[in-house]
Amino acid sequence: PGMRLDIVSIFPEYFSPLDVSLIGKARERGTLDVRVHQLRDWTHDVHKTVDDTPYGGGPGMVMKPEVWGEAIDAIIADGRAAGSPAADSPITGSPITGSPATGSPITGSPITGSPATGSPITGSPITGSPATGSPFAGGPEASATPRIIVPTPSGRPFTQEIAQELAAEPWLLFACGRYEGIDSRVMREYGARMRVDELSIGDYVLAGGEVAVLVMVEAIGRLLPGVLGNVHSAVDDSFAPGAMRNLLEGPVYTKPPVWRGHEVPEVLLSGHHGKIARWRRDEALRRTVANRPELAAAIDPETLDKHDRKL
Numbered sequence: 001p002g003m004r005l006d007i008v009s010i011f012p013e014y015f016s017p018l019d020v021s022l023i024g025k026a027r028e029r030g031t032l033d034v035r036v037h038q039l040r041d042w043t044h045d046v047h048k049t050v051d052d053t054p055y056g057g058g059p060g061m062v063m064k065p066e067v068w069g070e071a072i073d074a075i076i077a078d079g080r081a082a083g084s085p086a087a088d089s090p091i092t093g094s095p096i097t098g099s100p101a102t103g104s105p106i107t108g109s110p111i112t113g114s115p116a117t118g119s120p121i122t123g124s125p126i127t128g129s130p131a132t133g134s135p136f137a138g139g140p141e142a143s144a145t146p147r148i149i150v151p152t153p154s155g156r157p158f159t160q161e162i163a164q165e166l167a168a169e170p171w172l173l174f175a176c177g178r179y180e181g182i183d184s185r186v187m188r189e190y191g192a193r194m195r196v197d198e199l200s201i202g203d204y205v206l207a208g209g210e211v212a213v214l215v216m217v218e219a220i221g222r223l224l225p226g227v228l229g230n231v232h233s234a235v236d237d238s239f240a241p242g243a244m245r246n247l248l249e250g251p252v253y254t255k256p257p258v259w260r261g262h263e264v265p266e267v268l269l270s271g272h273h274g275k276i277a278r279w280r281r282d283e284a285l286r287r288t289v290a291n292r293p294e295l296a297a298a299i300d301p302e303t304l305d306k307h308d309r310k311l
């Protein structure tokens with residue numbers, strides 16, 4: 001069964017990168033069902049207003065709660081109707097840049113422009129119990145809720161650990177704020193009924209949550225079973241738990257052995273696997289101390305030997 005991913009934004013065009021590469025392939029295969037929604041589709045006024053001045057004064061604008069409430073309610077209803085995860089749901093709708101042609105704002109943006117009938121993505125889930133994911137199934141699907149992610153510089157840090165946790169979820173809904181943010185009552189309203197996380201991707205300020213969501217979706221997407229070309233790469237990452245945990249990746253080399261006078265470190269050509277492993281650990285440690293002293297300081301001294309302490 002795949003993961004369903006809903007993204008709500010006033011700039012759906014930001015998400016065209018999700019049509020290509022790893023994520024695009026996962027969508028084509030049905031591992032990922034990504035639906036990008038235009039928030040303004042849930043406004044009712046001619047100007048499609050999504051923001052207003054902040055109570056208490058101050059600069060900028062705040063996103064109105066009513067439009068967010070309608071958007072999130074509709075998407076949750078749609079996801080429940082389709083069955084969540086939506087591995088089972090017919091792939092319909094317009095290409096990624098298109099807003100809905102007619103009627104309900106709920107169409108999302110499946111990657112293929114193919115018609116509903118004969119879509120290569122339609123079909124039954126590969127695994128799981130027969131009823132799971134069926135639009136007609138009762139039980140948990142009828143009351144399924146997504147995990148809601150609100151990207152904001154004031155959120156908890158998005159880490160590899162959180163990426164792993166989110167990669168295990170069947171349904172994520174990203175609510176992208178612009179301006180000074182979304183009226184806080186929206187997070188309170190949904191937080192009472194489902195998991196809502198405000199997450200930041202780093203200590204700098206972006207103009208909106210869109211790019212942060214692209215970052216998070218890529219980090220999560222490459223962890224999904226079958227998404228990454230090489231299954232080993234994902235568990236071997238700098239920030240993944242495991243053998244070289246808490247160390248940055250060291251330098252890497254490929255052919256030719258000499259390029260513009262720069263030689264590949266001799267040990268890598270030696271064929272001595274023990275020496276190579278030791279050298280890689282040394283380089284990883286050296287780099288961690290140089291680039292991320294706070295990570296180096298957090299290394300358990302028990303995992304260091306006499307040789308390490310001299311680095």
Ligand code: 6GU
Binds near residue numbers: 153202
């Ligand atoms: Cl998640 N959003 C915005 N607007 N700025 C950020 C961020 C998120 N993370 C770091 N800076």
